[in-house]
Amino acid sequence: LCSFVFYNNYYSWQPNATVVGIGTALMGALLYRSLKCMKLLIKGGADVNRGSSLPMTPLVFTTGWGGYTNFVKFLLKSGADPNIPDAYGNLPIELAAKRDCMEEVEMLFPLTSPIPTIPNWSIDGIISHAKFESAKPLDGRQLEQTKATLKAHADHLFRLKDYKVASKAYGVAIDVAPSATLYANRSLCKLLLDDGEGALSDALRCRMLRPNWV
Ligand SMILES: *[C@@H]1O[C@H](CO)[C@@H](O)[C@H](O)[C@H]1NC(C)=O
Ligand SMILES: *[C@@H]1O[C@H](CO)[C@@H](O)[C@H](O)[C@H]1NC(C)=O
Numbered sequence: 113l114c115s116f117v118f119y120n121n122y123y124s125w126q127p128n129a130t131v132v133g134i135g136t137a138l139m140g141a142l143l144y145r146s147l148k149c150m151k152l153l154i155k156g157g158a159d160v161n162r163g164s165s166l167p168m169t170p171l172v173f174t175t176g177w178g179g180y181t182n183f184v185k186f187l188l189k190s191g192a193d194p195n196i197p198d199a200y201g202n203l204p205i206e207l208a209a210k211r212d213c214m215e216e217v218e219m220l221f222p223l224t225s226p227i228p229t230i231p232n233w234s235i236d237g238i239i240s241h242a243k244f245e246s247a248k249p250l251d252g253r254q255l256e257q258t259k260a261t262l263k264a265h266a267d268h269l270f271r272l273k274d275y276k277v278a279s280k281a282y283g284v285a286i287d288v289a290p291s292a293t294l295y296a297n298r299s300l301c302k303l304l305l306d307d308g309e310g311a312l313s314d315a316l317r318c319r320m321l322r323p324n325w326v
Contacts, residue, residue, distance in 0.1 A: 154190050161193050168261070172198045208220060266297065283298065
């Protein structure tokens with residue numbers, strides 16, 4: 113797995129290489145949930161505050177997604193900044209609180225600057241505030257933006273010809289909101305990866321969602 117991440121990014125596997133290349137490798141390690149790769153990339157000089165060319169830091173990604181507690185711990189130990197928000201102004205501590213992940217909130221709490229809109233700045237205060245916020249109906253524009261960001265990220269990887277990581281990134285976008293376009297895009301990735309069966313299955317799902325598409 114790790115060798116795959118390095119293989120796909122061998123051109124950037126030097127501490128002074130372009131941020132985009134290493135950022136892509138780091139995001140690949142996150143998408144594949146490889147703690148070992150992430151540690152190696154950070155030791156090799158990857159910027160812990162930059163996941164890709166998009167405004168999404170590795171801490172924002174890991175706290176927003178869930179199941180990444182060990183990654184969060186390591187990122188914080190490596191000096192990742194927990195005060196950089198996501199594209200909507202949510203800090204990692206709020207993202208962890210929304211998922212009700214006490215362990216991550218506890219790790220982030222001493223390192224996060226108080227948020228003025230949360231009056232009761234304590235671990236319990238943050239979690240109950242986040243629960244209150246997420247009880248509100250999901251803002252449609254916010255969902256549209258999330259979808260657009262995920263798709264843009266996957267398209268970016270596709271253009272870098274990193275089809276394996278791009279395919280994974282389209283999968284993440286599909287989990288949020290499936291669409292014919294996303295299935296078509298992932299199908300193409302799979303085709304380029306010689307995964308004929310996977311490409312066909314995605315092409316069929318694309319067709320189901322938009323039968324009139326040629
Ligand atoms: C603030 O948090 C403390 C401890 O969690 C709690 O006892 C208190 O009631 C909270 N105050 C407000 C105004 O929510
Ligand atoms: C994704 O699919 C759409 C619809 O088929 C296409 O227009 C677009 O070029 C594709 N994007 C990539 C990066 O392949």
